[in-house]
Amino acid sequence: MDGGSIPSVGIPLLGTQIMTDDNTPIGLSRRHILGGIGAIGVASAGAGLGTTAFFSDTESFENNTITAGELDLKMDYRMTYRGGRGRLAEIQNNYPNATFVDEDMEPTDEDTGVYLLDQVPSLDRYPTADGWVRGANSIFNPETGEGEGFRREDLVDAGDLDEALIRLDDVKPGDYGEVTFSTHLYDNPGYMWISGALTANDQNGYNDPEMAALDELGLPTDDPAGEGQLADAIQAKVWYDDNCDNIHQADGSGEDSGGVDVMLSIDTSGSMGSGSGSKMEDAKAAALNFVDNLGPNDRIGLVTFDSSGSLVQGLTLDHSLVADDLQPGSAGITAGGRTMMDAGVDLAANELTANDRGVDQVIILLGDGQPNESARPGNDDVQNAIDAAADAKNAGITVFTIGLDVSSGSTAQNTLITMASTDNGTTLYYDTPTGADLDAIYAQISSVILTGEAVIAEGSLRDVLTELSAGIPLDANLDDENRVCFTNSVTRCFGFEWELPFEVGNEVQSDSVAFAVGFAAEQCRHNDGETNPFAVADD
Structure with a gap:
C-alpha cells in the first residue's frame, strides 16, 4: 500500500x-440514583400515673436519618496496538507513555511491534x-x-x-x-x-x-x-x-469438541458454615449450576479439603454423580475441620494426570481462608499449597482459584492469587466478598473453558x-x-x-x-x- x-x-x-x-x-448521563433526603426526627413520650408521678418512663428514638443511595x-x-516494528517514537507522539510489550503483555525493551498504548490506572502505578x-x-x-x-x-x-x-x-x-x-x-x-x-x-x-x-x-x-x-x-x-x-x-466444548476435564476442589473447612445462607450452601449451589452447563464430552470430578483431603468423585462423563454431592444440606458435602489446601490441589491434579485423555485439564479451587494444615511434609502450610499448585501448573493443568469472603491483601487472598495460573498476563483468580456472586463467577469461568466467551x-x-x-x-x-x-x-x-x-x-x-x-x-x-x-x- x-x-x-x-x-x-x-x-x-x-x-x-x-x-x-x-x-x-x-x-x-451516568446516573446517580436518587438525591439526598435529609433527616427525620421521631418524637419521644413520657407517662405518669395520676397526679403524682411515682413511676415514670421515657423512651426516645433519636437521630434517625434516611439517606438516599x-x-x-x-x-x-x-489499550494495545499491533502496528509493526520501529514505530515507538512515532506512536509516543500521541501516547507519551506507550511502550513495547511481549507476548504476555509485559513491558519490554525489545522492538516487538506490539505496543501498550495506555491504561487507567496509570502505567506508573500498574x-x-x-x-x-x-x-x-x-x-x-x-x-x-x-x-x-x-x-x-x-x-x-x-x-x-x-x-x-x-x-x-x-x-x-x-x-x-x-x-x-x-x-x-x-x-x-x-x-x-x-x-x-x-x-x-x-x-x-x-x-x-x-x-x-x-x-x-x-x-x-x-x-x-x-x-x-x-x-x-x-x-x-x-x-x-x-x-x-x-x-x-471462542472455543467451547460443544457436541463436536473433544471436551475438557475439570476437577472441582471445594473448601469444606468449618469456616464455610452450614445451613441456609452459609458459604457452604452458596458454594454447592454455584458449583451445581456449573456442572449443569457441562457438555456431553466434558468430564467432571470433585475433591474436598478440610482437616484432610478427599476424592469425593473421580472424573466422569456422568455429571449426575457430582451433582448428587452438591445437593443442599446433609444430602451433599458438608463443612467441618481445618484447611488442608495442598491436598485439595494434589488429589485433583493426580486424578487428572492419571486419567489424561489429551484434552484441556482444569482445576477450579474455591477457598475461604488461609491453609492451616498440610498433607505435604514440612510446617509451612501456605507454601505447601502454593507448591502443590505450581506442580499442577507445571504438569499442564490450568488452575483457577476463587476467593470467597477473603480479606483484601490478606495472606489467604495472596495465596490464592499466587496459586492461580496466568494467561496472557491475566491471573486466573476471581474474588468475591459474598456467596451471592458465585454463580456469576462460575459462569465467567464456564465461558472461558466450556462455552467460549x-x-x-x-x-x-x-x-x-x-x-x-x-x-x-x-x-x-x-x-x-x-x-x-x-x-x-x-x-x-x-x-x-x-x-x-x-x-x-x-x-x-x-x-x-x-x-x-x-x-x-x-x-x-x-x-x-x-x-x-x-x-x-x-x-
Whole structure:
C-alpha cells in the first residue's frame, strides 16, 4: 500500500455518555440514583400515673436519618496496538507513555511491534499486565486501606479524558488494536447496557493509488468529501472478556469438541458454615449450576479439603454423580475441620494426570481462608499449597482459584492469587466478598473453558456500531435464563478489537473514521431492566 494516513480514530470512553463528533451528548448521563433526603426526627413520650408521678418512663428514638443511595459507574481500561516494528517514537507522539510489550503483555525493551498504548490506572502505578489484572479483579478496602484492587479515585468517567481514547495515524493493512474495558459499579448493583455510534467515515479526497483501486473495484470516484471505505473495511468485535486477558476465547466444548476435564476442589473447612445462607450452601449451589452447563464430552470430578483431603468423585462423563454431592444440606458435602489446601490441589491434579485423555485439564479451587494444615511434609502450610499448585501448573493443568469472603491483601487472598495460573498476563483468580456472586463467577469461568466467551457484536466496524447504536443489554450471568444484575463487588471486563485486514488495498488510503462506545447503568432495585436507556435517550 502506498502512503496515506488515517487520523484520529476516536473512542471517547463512556462511563457516562456517548459523544458525537462535535462533542454533543447523545446518550444517557451516568446516573446517580436518587438525591439526598435529609433527616427525620421521631418524637419521644413520657407517662405518669395520676397526679403524682411515682413511676415514670421515657423512651426516645433519636437521630434517625434516611439517606438516599447512589449508583456510580466507573471504568478502567487497557489499550494495545499491533502496528509493526520501529514505530515507538512515532506512536509516543500521541501516547507519551506507550511502550513495547511481549507476548504476555509485559513491558519490554525489545522492538516487538506490539505496543501498550495506555491504561487507567496509570502505567506508573500498574506497570505490568499481571499487576493491572490483579488490580482490576481484586478488591480494595477503603476502610483499612488494604488490598490490591483499584481505588475508586483511580478510575475514570468519560469526562475525565482530555482526548479520544483511540487516536492512531498511519494505520496500514495488517494493523490490529484492542481495548479491554472494565466496569466497576459502586454503592449498588445495576443493570448495564453497551452502545456505540459511528460519527464520521470520511473519504478525505483521493490520491492516485486510491483512485486506481476504486476504479478497479467499480466504486465511484466523484465525491472527495463524501464517505470513505474504511468503516466497511475494518473488522471489529465486542465480547464479554470474562478472564480480562485481551483475547476472545471462542472455543467451547460443544457436541463436536473433544471436551475438557475439570476437577472441582471445594473448601469444606468449618469456616464455610452450614445451613441456609452459609458459604457452604452458596458454594454447592454455584458449583451445581456449573456442572449443569457441562457438555456431553466434558468430564467432571470433585475433591474436598478440610482437616484432610478427599476424592469425593473421580472424573466422569456422568455429571449426575457430582451433582448428587452438591445437593443442599446433609444430602451433599458438608463443612467441618481445618484447611488442608495442598491436598485439595494434589488429589485433583493426580486424578487428572492419571486419567489424561489429551484434552484441556482444569482445576477450579474455591477457598475461604488461609491453609492451616498440610498433607505435604514440612510446617509451612501456605507454601505447601502454593507448591502443590505450581506442580499442577507445571504438569499442564490450568488452575483457577476463587476467593470467597477473603480479606483484601490478606495472606489467604495472596495465596490464592499466587496459586492461580496466568494467561496472557491475566491471573486466573476471581474474588468475591459474598456467596451471592458465585454463580456469576462460575459462569465467567464456564465461558472461558466450556462455552467460549460470548460475542456481543461482530462484523465490519460499521455493522458493529450500527448494532450497538440501539443499546444492547448486558447480562452478568449468561448461563441463567433470566437477565442478571451486575453486582457492585465484582469487576467485569469487555473486549473491543479492530483490525484492518491484509487483503484491504489502496481503496482506503487517506480515509478516516471516528466512533464512540459507551456504557450505561441503572440500579436494579425497583427496576426490571426492561427500559433501554439509550433507546430512551434517542426518543
